[in-house]
Amino acid sequence: xxxxxxxxxxxxxxxxxxxxxxxxLEYLYENRTHPTVEKIYYSLKEKxxxxxxxxxxxxxxxxxxxxxxxEITIEKGKLHFDYEVxxxxxxxxxxxxxxxxxxxxxCPLAGKKMIDGHKIEExxxxxxxxxxxxxxxxx
Amino acid sequence: xxxxxxxxxxxxxxxxxxxxxxxxLEYLYENRTHPTVEKIYYSLKEKxxxxxxxxxxxxxxxxxxxxxxxEITIEKGKLHFDYEVxxxxxxxxxxxxxxxxxxxxxCPLAGKKMIDGHKIEExxxxxxxxxxxxxxxxx
DNA sequence: GTATGTGCAAAACCTTTGCAGGTTA
DNA sequence: TAACCTGCAAAGGTTTTGCACATAC
Numbered sequence: 001x002x003x004x005x006x007x008x009x010x011x012x013x014x015x016x017x018x019x020x021x022x023x024x025l026e027y028l029y030e031n032r033t034h035p036t037v038e039k040i041y042y043s044l045k046e047k048x049x050x051x052x053x054x055x056x057x058x059x060x061x062x063x064x065x066x067x068x069x070x071e072i073t074i075e076k077g078k079l080h081f082d083y084e085v086x087x088x089x090x091x092x093x094x095x096x097x098x099x100x101x102x103x104x105x106x107c108p109l110a111g112k113k114m115i116d117g118h119k120i121e122e123x124x125x126x127x128x129x130x131x132x133x134x135x136x137x138x139x
Numbered sequence: 140x141x142x143x144x145x146x147x148x149x150x151x152x153x154x155x156x157x158x159x160x161x162x163x164l165e166y167l168y169e170n171r172t173h174p175t176v177e178k179i180y181y182s183l184k185e186k187x188x189x190x191x192x193x194x195x196x197x198x199x200x201x202x203x204x205x206x207x208x209x210e211i212t213i214e215k216g217k218l219h220f221d222y223e224v225x226x227x228x229x230x231x232x233x234x235x236x237x238x239x240x241x242x243x244x245x246c247p248l249a250g251k252k253m254i255d256g257h258k259i260e261e262x263x264x265x266x267x268x269x270x271x272x273x274x275x276x277x278x
Numbered sequence: 279g280t281a282t283g284t285g286c287a288a289a290a291c292c293t294t295t296g297c298a299g300g301t302t303a
Numbered sequence: 304t305a306a307c308c309t310g311c312a313a314a315g316g317t318t319t320t321g322c323a324c325a326t327a328c
Contacts, residue, residue, distance in 0.1 A: 038316095052284070052287095054284075058283080073214070077218075077316080077317065079215065104247055104248060108246065115241050115266065116230070117274070118270045119270075121267055122267040124267060127261070128263060132256030155303085189310070190309085191309070192293085192310095193312095216291080216317070
């Protein structure tokens with residue numbers, strides 16, 4: 001889903017389209033590196049010098065609740081965010097702290113709505129390890 | 140793997156078997172509810188009134204590094220721990236904040252050591268949703 | 279004009295660190 | 304005794320909250 005489609009959906013659902021919300025969503029659209037809140041905040045601050053961390057947190061939470069972005073809890077005590085909401089695996093390198101998208105086909109839970117009587121609302125398939133770049137650095 | 144086997148393994152690998160380490164591992168062995176650090180700390184404090192949070196954190200990190208327990212980052216900003224280290228899915232209820240084990244067979248990554256050139260060291264298949272108990276409470 | 283959103287600062291919370299004192303081999 | 308471990312307190316880092324001001328419908 002492209003940026004305008006998401007902005008339109010947000011608007012149609014009755015959410016005020018503020019400059020800050022536009023900026024956060026646009027930033028995630030243009031930066032598919034699974035940035036942390038801190039990264040998002042400091043990047044936006046370059047354009048919007050008065051934006052506050054509280055607004056960034058509020059906005060990310062709001063966009064997540066509208067189902068327009070995805071929260072990633074793969075790194076201990078730190079949030080990452082992803083513009084792409086379609087289910088896909090995330091790989092976290094514990095050496096460089098980068099999050100990568102990886103493509104895995106044949107998930108046995110694909111399309112399932114329930115498991116053991118629990119209602120499935122979101123899949124978070126995480127993988128931890130050492131990424132290809134860090135493997136090369138190994139010394 | 141039962142408690143004595145893990146304690147033996149810890150000892151054989153050259154790790155000092157202190158009362159605190161024994162207590163943390165034993166607590167996880169007897170409480171398979173994926174407790175948070177806080178829950179572990181306050182529970183152990185009932186028996187060992189002088190135990191400190193730093194020791195609990197250190198011990199959990201140490202046991203994790205020995206591969207004897209599993210760290211769960213499913214809840215935003217909070218760590219849970221699991222005595223069971225065999226790969227299995229975890230379900231997190233965002234309503235009651237409980238973590239459940241769920242059994243999923245046919246993971247396409249089972250046994251794989253690499254993906255996209257990245258070295259897989261740990262799988263964390265997380266599912267978020269509303270648990271069966273909270274679905275009943277719905278009102 | 280009322281409801282909603284933002285920015286600032288402080289608070290709350292979780293985790294890590296430094297170090298003195300205690301324990302283990 | 305030398306190495307390691309624990310407990311306490313403080314520090315560090317992330318996220319949340321409260322409230323005055325600003326903005327939107």
